[in-house]
Amino acid sequence: MPDALPVITIDGPSGSGKGTVTQRVAAQLGWRVLDSGALYRLVGFAVDQRAIGFEDENKISKIAEELDVEFKDGKIFLDGREVTDLIRTEGAGNNASKVAAMPGVRAALLDWQRGYAQPPGLVADGRDMGTTVFPTAGVKIFLTASAAERAQRRYKQLKEKGLPANLAALTTEIEERDARDRSRAASPLVPAADAIVIDSTALSIEDVVETVLQNARRVYPATS
Numbered sequence: 001m002p003d004a005l006p007v008i009t010i011d012g013p014s015g016s017g018k019g020t021v022t023q024r025v026a027a028q029l030g031w032r033v034l035d036s037g038a039l040y041r042l043v044g045f046a047v048d049q050r051a052i053g054f055e056d057e058n059k060i061s062k063i064a065e066e067l068d069v070e071f072k073d074g075k076i077f078l079d080g081r082e083v084t085d086l087i088r089t090e091g092a093g094n095n096a097s098k099v100a101a102m103p104g105v106r107a108a109l110l111d112w113q114r115g116y117a118q119p120p121g122l123v124a125d126g127r128d129m130g131t132t133v134f135p136t137a138g139v140k141i142f143l144t145a146s147a148a149e150r151a152q153r154r155y156k157q158l159k160e161k162g163l164p165a166n167l168a169a170l171t172t173e174i175e176e177r178d179a180r181d182r183s184r185a186a187s188p189l190v191p192a193a194d195a196i197v198i199d200s201t202a203l204s205i206e207d208v209v210e211t212v213l214q215n216a217r218r219v220y221p222a223t224s
């Protein structure tokens with residue numbers, strides 16, 4: 001039985017479309033969103049800013065525990081400074097992936113993430129939402145797409161934001177980041193045993209959103 005509080009988890013590798021699907025499903029249902037990747041990006045960014053290197057897990061976990069973050073009107077502030085776009089670069093994604101491999105960092109962010117589960121419901125986007133953070137979620141989705149397709153999507157996204165992008169470099173970075181996320185010991189990127197796996201390579205965002213909504217209505221019939 002799923003928990004009384006409705007939770008949909010949407011996990012998968014970078015560029016699989018999780019972020020967009022999460023936003024649209026949450027908007028349709030009127031539920032909250034947890035963008036857990038942003039939390040790891042914020043920790044990576046804070047570590048980079050402090051120039052302490054990416055080796056000392058104790059120090060980095062402490063930074064994660066004490067992170068001074070504010071989410072306001074679609075913007076993200078770290079130590080009072082707006083970092084919304086700064087944490088979206090590929091460099092910030094790579095730094096996020098490094099700190100995300102540290103069990104101490106993952107532990108520091110766990111309760112914070114669980115705190116997002118509030119009425120009327122939550123759509124949580126990440127890598128371990130269905131396996132570790134919300135193991136009793138009623139609907140678990142694992143969204144994939146080929147690495148080439150994901151690199152293309154990321155390239156388009158970055159260009160649209162006016163950020164620098166190189167397709168070949170992006171493909172390599174995506175493959176490296178995936179390999180690190182899948183092979184780490186702490187909460188690796190794997191589908192939960194009860195996840196619905198959707199390959200979005202040849203699907204539109206609308207198709208994926210509709211599949212998720214159908215499952216949400218089936219499991220949580222009170223959902224509009």
Ligand code: DC
Binds near residue numbers: 014040094096128129
């Ligand atoms: O989804 P994203 O690209 O913003 O995530 C950035 C990095 O954070 C990604 O390489 C893996 C890590 N991450 C994670 O380990 N667990 C999560 N729940 C979310 C992100």
